[in-house]
Amino acid sequence: MDQRVRARVTVWGVVQGVYFRGAAQEEARRLGLDGWVRNRPDGSVEAVFEGPGHAVREAVEWMSHGPSSAIVEHIQTEWEEPTGEQGFGLRF
Numbered sequence: 001m002d003q004r005v006r007a008r009v010t011v012w013g014v015v016q017g018v019y020f021r022g023a024a025q026e027e028a029r030r031l032g033l034d035g036w037v038r039n040r041p042d043g044s045v046e047a048v049f050e051g052p053g054h055a056v057r058e059a060v061e062w063m064s065h066g067p068s069s070a071i072v073e074h075i076q077t078e079w080e081e082p083t084g085e086q087g088f089g090l091r092f
Contacts, residue, residue, distance in 0.1 A: 002052035013073035023067035031055040034085035050085040
C-alpha cells in the first residue's frame with residue numbers, strides 16, 4: 001500500500017470564478033483524498049490533499065491545469081506531514 005502523504009498546493013492565474021474549487025473537490029473525491037480547497041484573498045487558490053502518495057501526486061498534477069475554464073500561470077507545492085484530514089471540503 002502507498003504511504004499516506006500530504007501536499008499543500010497553491011495556484012495563481014485565472015483561477016477564481018472559473019469553478020476551480022468545485023472541480024478540485026470533485027477530483028479529490030474521485031481519487032479518494034482527504035483535505036480542503038479555498039480561494040485566497042490574493043486571487044490564488046490553495047488546496048491540501050492527503051492520502052495515498054500516487055493519488056496525491058495525481059491531484060497535484062491536475063492542479064497544474066485545473067478545469068478547462070482556468071488558466072494556471074504558476075503552481076507551488078509544499079510536502080507536509082499528514083495530519084489525519086477526514087473528507088474533502090470547501091473552505092471560505
